[in-house]
Amino acid sequence: MGGLIRKIDRGGFFRAFGVGFLAPLLLLLADRLPGTARLRRYLRPPGAKPEKDFLKACIGCGQCANVCPNKCISLAGLEKGLGELATPVITARAQACILCMACTQVCPTGALSRLEPTEDGRKAVRMGTAVVSEEVCYSFAGRTCGVCYRACPLPGQAMKLGLYETPKVNAEHCVGCGLCEQACVHMPQAIRVIPANQLEERRAS
Amino acid sequence: MRLGWVMLIGSILTRGFVLVLLCLLALMTYYLNLKQAYNNPRLVELSHGPVARSAYELADKSFAYFGDPLEIAQANGGMTWSIRIAGVPFTDPVAALSVLAKDHRWEVGFAAGLAVPIFLALTFGRVFCSYVCPASLIFFSIARLRGLLSKWFYFPEIRVSRGLAWGLLVGGLVLAVATGHGAWALLLPYFALGQTLFHGIAMGTLSVGLGSLLVFAGMDFFLGRQFTCRHVCPTGRILGWIGRRSVFSIVRAPDACIDGCNGCADVCPQAVNPRLNETLDCSLCGECMIVCPAKCLSVKPRLRKSPCSSIIRTLIIAFCLLSFPSPLAAHHFKGLPHYNYFENYPQVPEDEFLGQAGNYEMSLVAYDFQGLQRENVQEPGNVRLFLVIFNMLDSTVYKGKLTFEILDDGQPVHSKFFRNAELENLYSIHHELPDSGEYSIRLTLHDAGDLACEIPFRLSSQQTHWGRWIGLLLLVLMTITAVGARKARLNVDRKEARKQNSNPDEEIK
Numbered sequence: 001m002g003g004l005i006r007k008i009d010r011g012g013f014f015r016a017f018g019v020g021f022l023a024p025l026l027l028l029l030a031d032r033l034p035g036t037a038r039l040r041r042y043l044r045p046p047g048a049k050p051e052k053d054f055l056k057a058c059i060g061c062g063q064c065a066n067v068c069p070n071k072c073i074s075l076a077g078l079e080k081g082l083g084e085l086a087t088p089v090i091t092a093r094a095q096a097c098i099l100c101m102a103c104t105q106v107c108p109t110g111a112l113s114r115l116e117p118t119e120d121g122r123k124a125v126r127m128g129t130a131v132v133s134e135e136v137c138y139s140f141a142g143r144t145c146g147v148c149y150r151a152c153p154l155p156g157q158a159m160k161l162g163l164y165e166t167p168k169v170n171a172e173h174c175v176g177c178g179l180c181e182q183a184c185v186h187m188p189q190a191i192r193v194i195p196a197n198q199l200e201e202r203r204a205s
Numbered sequence: 206m207r208l209g210w211v212m213l214i215g216s217i218l219t220r221g222f223v224l225v226l227l228c229l230l231a232l233m234t235y236y237l238n239l240k241q242a243y244n245n246p247r248l249v250e251l252s253h254g255p256v257a258r259s260a261y262e263l264a265d266k267s268f269a270y271f272g273d274p275l276e277i278a279q280a281n282g283g284m285t286w287s288i289r290i291a292g293v294p295f296t297d298p299v300a301a302l303s304v305l306a307k308d309h310r311w312e313v314g315f316a317a318g319l320a321v322p323i324f325l326a327l328t329f330g331r332v333f334c335s336y337v338c339p340a341s342l343i344f345f346s347i348a349r350l351r352g353l354l355s356k357w358f359y360f361p362e363i364r365v366s367r368g369l370a371w372g373l374l375v376g377g378l379v380l381a382v383a384t385g386h387g388a389w390a391l392l393l394p395y396f397a398l399g400q401t402l403f404h405g406i407a408m409g410t411l412s413v414g415l416g417s418l419l420v421f422a423g424m425d426f427f428l429g430r431q432f433t434c435r436h437v438c439p440t441g442r443i444l445g446w447i448g449r450r451s452v453f454s455i456v457r458a459p460d461a462c463i464d465g466c467n468g469c470a471d472v473c474p475q476a477v478n479p480r481l482n483e484t485l486d487c488s489l490c491g492e493c494m495i496v497c498p499a500k501c502l503s504v505k506p507r508l509r510k511s512p513c514s515s516i517i518r519t520l521i522i523a524f525c526l527l528s529f530p531s532p533l534a535a536h537h538f539k540g541l542p543h544y545n546y547f548e549n550y551p552q553v554p555e556d557e558f559l560g561q562a563g564n565y566e567m568s569l570v571a572y573d574f575q576g577l578q579r580e581n582v583q584e585p586g587n588v589r590l591f592l593v594i595f596n597m598l599d600s601t602v603y604k605g606k607l608t609f610e611i612l613d614d615g616q617p618v619h620s621k622f623f624r625n626a627e628l629e630n631l632y633s634i635h636h637e638l639p640d641s642g643e644y645s646i647r648l649t650l651h652d653a654g655d656l657a658c659e660i661p662f663r664l665s666s667q668q669t670h671w672g673r674w675i676g677l678l679l680l681v682l683m684t685i686t687a688v689g690a691r692k693a694r695l696n697v698d699r700k701e702a703r704k705q706n707s708n709p710d711e712e713i714k
Contacts, residue, residue: 009366012366012368013366013367013368014368015366015368016365016366016367016368016369016372017366017368017369017371017372017375018368018372019369019372020368020369020370020371020372020373020374020375020376021372021373021375021376021379022372022376023372023373023376024373024376024377024379024380024388024392025376025379025380027380027388027391027392028380028383028384031384055385056304056307056308057304057307058385058386058387059286059287059300059303059304059386059387059389060286060385060386060387060389060390061283061284061286061287061288061300062282062283062284062286062399062400062403063282063283063287063288063289065234065403065407065408066230066231066233066234066281066282066283066284066403066407067237067278067279067282068234068237069237069238069240069241069275069279070238070241071234071235071237071238071407074408074410075400075403075404075408075412076387077404077410077412077413078413081384082384082385082387082388083384083385083387083388084385084387085384085385085387085388085390085391085413086385086386086387086390086400087385087387098241100241105279106279106282106283106289108283108287108289108294108296108312108314108315108318109287109304109311109312109315110310110312110315
């Protein structure tokens with residue numbers, strides 16, 4: 001027993017430390033990879049903090065994606081850049097959030113603040129805001145559609161209908177779940193959710 | 206030795222179990238999806254086939270055994286990096302460091318998740334590496350493969366200083382701060398494995414983690430036996446450091462040990478050399494005990510003069526560490542919940558002040574607009590005072606004429622006359638107040654014979670932040686314990702060194 005203090009070679013230690021320190025920084029080169037046009041328009045799960053704080057807190061553990069019963073949360077790969085690797089991403093057109101709030105209940109680091117699956121909880125969500133392309137939308141061309149309205153979890157508040165079921169989004173109440181975007185029968189889509197982080201950027205610029 | 210085999214087989218089984226668990230957790234997303242979408246085996250069969258139905262029914266039954274299937278299933282989730290099993294959180298120390306480095310406070314559950322890993326490391330050393338880490342199972346197999354192929358091929362055995370892993374830890378932290386925590390998915394083998402499994406099974410895509418896993422596997426194959434575990438993995442390094450004085454460790458009986466045999470050091474997956482009586486980094490995998498021809502190795506609690514005191518010291522430090530976040534984050538008033546308020550949501554009642562005059566009890570609540578972080582709010586001096594006047598004689602609330610004055614050091618700074626109480630029988634006043642004054646309110650109840658009353662009140666930012674003092678106390682306690690522990694250890698080491706010097710046969714290089 002004893003003899004726990006082993007002599008270490010200081011020079012070797014620091015040389016190896018330097019190599020170890022610099023090696024991960026080489027990964028920054030991954031950000032410089034050419035090719036994939038990065039799709040910037042994607043949503044964060046409900047309850048997500050503003051993008052900057054969210055990325056500070058999110059450790060990419062995947063618990064939200066694991067408990068999501070809707071399988072709408074996927075984990076980002078390198079296509080979104082190294083900074084967002086393994087962070088949860090919702091592509092609304094493919095699978096939109098049903099606001100069940102399961103992910104907000106499990107987030108260990110507070111990147112998603114806790115919300116309840118109630119009316120109030122749903123209203124507190126700020127994932128983004130839906131925007132209608134009136135030039136594209138069926139209803140605006142006189143072909144009554146209204147599918148997005150029927151998909152909306154807050155009908156009458158977040159979205160109202162006009163003549164021929166033309167959708168009108170109330171940005172104040174729209175939570176940005178993306179169900180309208182997923183439901184839109186027009187291809188290419190006539191309604192899309194602008195993520196909250198991009199709204200922030202737009203307001204800033 | 207028998208114990209060695211038990212430990213080795215046990216470690217393979219537990220790691221295999223973790224691997225299966227990760228796969229099951231990834232598969233669980235399918236179950237949750239079917240449960241949410243259909244909640245009916247027949248519908249599952251109609252849309253996904255009979256195999257899906259039987260799997261769905263099996264999962265449904267096994268979860269239903271414990272309670273509501275959806276809730277039970279959602280109590281488990283995550284990957285090796287941060288995982289919840291039956292609702293109990295487990296946190297990777299590297300994740301915790303990364304979050305701290307990126308200037309984000311630990312959530313209570315997140316910090317609590319550190320308890321089990323740190324306790325295990327303090328008691329048994331680096332056992333995570335041999336008993337939990339699913340990636341090490343791959344590296345273990347590669348080491349066996351090297352052994353098999355070494356009949357025909359030459360495999361190098363490169364040894365690197367511990368500095369490499371420490372450097373990777375610091376470099377990884379810098380990278381995580383510069384980009385995001387996700388960068389660890391490329392630097393930690395088990396995280397990469399978890400990502401690969403989850404992406405592959407739950408999402409049907411290839412994860413970039415697979416690439417980094419292949420790099421680690423390549424290093425293990427070409428550079429040295431268990432190279433990743435021995436020299437690269439930052440988590441192993443930090444766990445080894447935490448458990449460097451673990452209670453249980455490998456112990457050598459020097460009398461029985463054979464000179465010239467180096468089997469234990471060659472086989473050790475964590476680059477421990479039991480021949481030097483090293484125990485730092487021992488993960489209790491039992492491999493050295495199996496290869497030792499002299500059977501001179503065993504697992505024992507490290508006998509010190511007082512093994513108990515080191516456990517108590519460890520527990521004190523662990524307790525202090527774990528209770529650290531709560532006093533610093535404490536800001537709740539009378540157990541009021543957050544209700545998802547924003548960080549600076551103004552209307553968190555800061556304190557309640559009571560006064561009495563005649564038959565009337567006045568309760569004043571200062572909705573201190575200084576909020577939780579006064580320095581960050583837009584209107585730092587903003588204070589809203591709410592007042593209810595209760596007539597104790599006939600149990601009614603006073604709603605009549607009132608003069609409401611705010612006094613600073615006895616001098617009125619603001620005054621308002623109310624003809625009657627406002628909404629919900631409240632009198633409210635909204636004013637800018639700096640946090641430097643000695644405040645009180647003076648009330649004159651005109652409908653109660655001009656009854657006057659004065660209630661002193663304080664603003665939240667004037668109050669003593671006991672949490673900070675308690676935090677400081679914990680820090681002092683921790684320092685004292687740690688310094689004491691170190692002194693005690695040095696004494697023991699010195700004594701042993703003296704003993705060994707008096708016996709030249711047992712000298713340690």
